[in-house]
Amino acid sequence: MAAAGKNAAKILGISLDYRNEPEVPRAGSSTFVETYTEREPTAREWLSQFKPSAAAIKRYTRSLFPFLDWIFHYNLTWLFGDFIAGVTVGFVVIPQGMAYALLAKLPPEYGLYTSFVGFILYWAFATSKDITIGTVAVMSTIVGNIVTKVQEKQPEIQAVDIARALSVIAGSVLLFIGLARLGRIVEIIPLVAISSFMTGAAISIGAGQVPALMGITGINTRGPTYLVIIDTLKGLGRTKLDAAVGLSALVMLYGIRFFCNFMSKKQPSKQKIWFFTSTLRMAFVIMLYIMIGWLANKDIRGLHDGKNGVKLAKFKILGHVPRGFQHAGVPNMDTKIISAIAPDIPVTVIVLILEHIAISKSFGRINNYVINPSQELVAVGFTNVIGPFLGAYPATGSFSRTAIKSKAGVRTPLAGIFTAVIVLLALYALTAVFFYIPSAALAAVIIHAVGDLITEPNVIYQYWETSPLEVVIFFAGVFVTIFTNIENGIYVTIAASFALLLWRMLFTHGTLLGKVKIWRATPDTVANREGSDFLLGPDSSVREAFIPVSHKDGSNSLIDIESPYPGILIYRFTEGFTYLNQQGYMDELVHHAQTISRPTTLDRYSKIGDRPWNDPGPRRGKPINTDDNRPILRAIILDFSAVNHVDVTSIQGLIDVRTQLDRHAAPETVEWHFASVNNRWTKRALTTAGFGYIDRERFAARQHWNPVYSYAPLVNATPRVHDPEAQDEIRTVDPEKRSAAVKVTTVHGQNRPFFHIDVPAAVESAIANVHSKLANTSSGSFEKSEFTTKQE
Secondary structure, three states: OHHHHHHHHHHHOOOOOOOOOOOOOOOOOOOOEEOOOOOOOOHHHHHHOOOOOHHHHHHHHHHOOHHHHOHHHOOHHHHHHHHHHHHHHHHHHHHHHHHHHHHOOOOOHHHHHHHHHHHHHHOOOOOOOOOOEEOOHHHHHHHHHHHHHHHHHOOOOOHHHHHHHHHHHHHHHHHHHHHOOOHHHHHHOOHHHHHHHHHHHHHHHHHHHHHHHHOOOOOOOOOOHHHHHHHHHHHHHHOOOHHHHHHHHHHHHHHHHHHHHHHHHHOHHHHHHHHHHHHOHHHHHHHHHHHHHHHHHOOOOOOOOHHHHHOOOOOOEOOOOOOOOOOOOOOOOOHHHHHHHHHHHHHHHHHHHHHHHHHHHHHHHHOOOOOOHHHHHHHHHHHHHHHHHHOOOOOEEOHHHHHHHHHOOOOOOOHHHHHHHHHHHHHHHOHHHHOOOEHHHHHHHHHHHHHHHOOOHHHHHHHHHHOHHHHHHHHHHHHHHHHOOHHHHHHHHHHHHHHHHHHHHHOOOOEEEEEEEEEOOOHHHHHOOOHHHHHOOOHHHEEEEEEEOOOOOOOOOOOOOEOOOOOEEEEEOOOOOOOOOHHHHHHHHHHHHHHHOEOOOOOOOOOHHHOOOOOOOOOOOOOOOOOOOOOEOOEEEEEOOOOOOOOHHHHHHHHHHHHHHHHHHOOOOOEEEEEOOOOHHHHHHHHHOOOOOOOHHHHOOOOOOOOEEOEEEOOOOOOOOOOOOOOOOOOOOOHHHHHOOOOEEEOOOOOOOOEEOOHHHHHHHHHHHHHHHHHHHHOOOOOOOOOOOEEO
């Protein structure tokens, strides 16, 4: 196989020995020094990590059912906590579910179907104990917008069919992403975009519910938010009795919450009682207004005679809610519906992901556990695929109910089962009572719920302190939502955030580093020492550090930073090194190199016509300045600590700059040292371009070469580099074993002498080579010598 590959390469004109790499004598070859040659990664090795093994398949299958990790440890304490939390959320989700279904342009029972399916299915796939899946205001509003848009063009398509088909398709997309374990893609949506989207959506939803709260009819609540607000103000004269119900319900909801929060601070010992009282305020208010609705309308004849009978009520009420799952069945998935909703599938998927992952990650951090984004997408996707068969529409994580569930002391995801039982009881036992729920009271519930989604001014101020440009994106998203729609607000914030990321990568700047000598000491130690006594402190407390010459890192600008050595330049990449930013980096690098150093040969052109156009020299008749006191360029050290991956363009940029600076330093050549290269594939790319080692052509010119390696004691000779289970394991080495170590070895391969563990190691190696060359030059020795090794 190898012979066939060589023959094919020969036919195609591919040079396999393009590196021209010599056999470098091993450093300190003895019984005390263990030789280490760094092996480069191969394409086969990279592909092998994707090859499924029996153990990997078993781990993957088990990861699909996280409940297996805790269900067998279930106990009575957990059961009690889950029961309390589940029942508490159940009383909240019933009024919210019906109210949100109305936002989706669906009958109220569909909100209960959606909530039931979310609670009954999620627990088996969950990696979060707190999250609750069900109806949410934002997703319901988007579903309602999609229904309105589709029915404007194709009124024969039923709203229920649109919502159920949308759920199946969006759920299938999420299920695929989750099963493929691609959940990390959710990270492309930053926190500011999420906050902007939630704030804009909350304002839009709240404004859209004010007409229902006030009983004002004839307003298009699906239009731009600013128009809804204007039309609502114009229609205040048409306010009906509904306003008395809606406003009083809203005041009561906020009043109960503020009072309970006040009392919980005043009576810390009864904090739990006040918490549950506050949590159940929605259920209390809805029950109160059900009674008011019944008392106000019980004597009206014909009230129960279909849809027209409900219109006889003194204020708008919910009306008939079917008992049980009367709309269960296979969703209608014909091509007409799919083509109608296809343009809105992306925004549906984004919102489902955005809300759920953001909430689950947030509560995971609060409660000290880590969620698996891919598995969470499996849970949401599976729920949205199966749910429509029972009548559900798109569902995702709810912030308000998740917060209640967490504070109620939930112990495991199984709490959702108890919530599902409460919803089931409501569907079969309470539907007759729901008839009298005032629509204005449900509007108050929605306004009260979405109010918590608005980002607080203090949080926005913290955003400003952290990243002012992202605050601009935040407000841009909010304004776009208010003046157009929620969907455009989502797209704008995501696109703007991505543009900001590209801008930061495109226009990033590297950093020129210089040397400072520092002493580590406590303030008391410094205060007790004076002048030269401090400067001449013990050597153990003194070391060299390398910091930006520009002081843009915030370091003290009064500190003098010196060159590490005449003719040696240290340059740090600050934002990766890819095709996006390589040109800017390389331009800066060349500028710095030509600024700190002079050409080795000052007058290299015998005739003025031989000079290039971009280096025309002095004005005609004036001599060339041969008194340039700058040093010649000897070495460049690149700090790769912020670089993980490189590409063809960035490596070609390095090759071009190497050629350019070799001309600048001719007849000398510039040494290239690399510090903190932490990726084997990056090393392979650099060596492919001729960096990291000396090729045969340069070997003869490097009699002075004096490589410096970093050594470490060899305690355990068992290699673990390619053991995936042990790569991230940090072992504790017995001090006695370390002191008894009989061998040392290099940290990086001796065949890669220009790759260094850190910047100080690279500087030491570069200076050692300069000193060695100067010593050989001054003695007139140009005979080929053996490589020598210096231990750091």
